[in-house]
Amino acid sequence: MEKSAVTLALSYFPARCAEDMSWDRAGRIFTVSWHIASDSVGYVVPWGMAHRDVSGVTAIRVDELTYGQKCLTLVYQLDYGNRRLLGIGLDRTQETLGNFFILFG
Numbered sequence: 092m093e094k095s096a097v098t099l100a101l102s103y104f105p106a107r108c109a110e111d112m113s114w115d116r117a118g119r120i121f122t123v124s125w126h127i128a129s130d131s132v133g134y135v136v137p138w139g140m141a142h143r144d145v146s147g148v149t150a151i152r153v154d155e156l157t158y159g160q161k162c163l164t165l166v167y168q169l170d171y172g173n174r175r176l177l178g179i180g181l182d183r184t185q186e187t188l189g190n191f192f193i194l195f196g
Contacts, residue, residue: 102131145177145195155183166191 105128108117118128150169155162162183168175178194180187 102134104131106131106135143177147173148177148195151177153188164188164191166195 105114105117105121105123108120109128109132113125114128114132115125117131118125121128145168148168148170152167152169154165154167156165157163161181164180164183164187165176166178166180166188168177178191180190
């Protein structure tokens with residue numbers, strides 16, 4: 092990991108807030124810049140992806156989200172009592188969805 096003004100442990104807090112608000116607002120809550128809040132998300136997300144447990148997933152939903160001229164492919168867990176985002180990929184292609192299934196196993 093490259094040098095950061097925030098420790099990995101502290102990164103969790105602005106990253107968690109950034110789930111529900113803008114990076115600017117999350118940064119202001121912790122008296123850091125939006126760049127630091129953005130970096131926090133950049134550190135926490137890869138760690139979470141590497142340590143996620145998908146062993147109980149039995150139902151998924153594939154969705155797409157358009158922003159401007161671009162599209163994202165979103166894959167959610169839809170098991171009873173477990174609704175969470177499992178993956179995001181750029182574009183709306185078979186390759187994007189195929190990459191999710193490679194990571195998913």
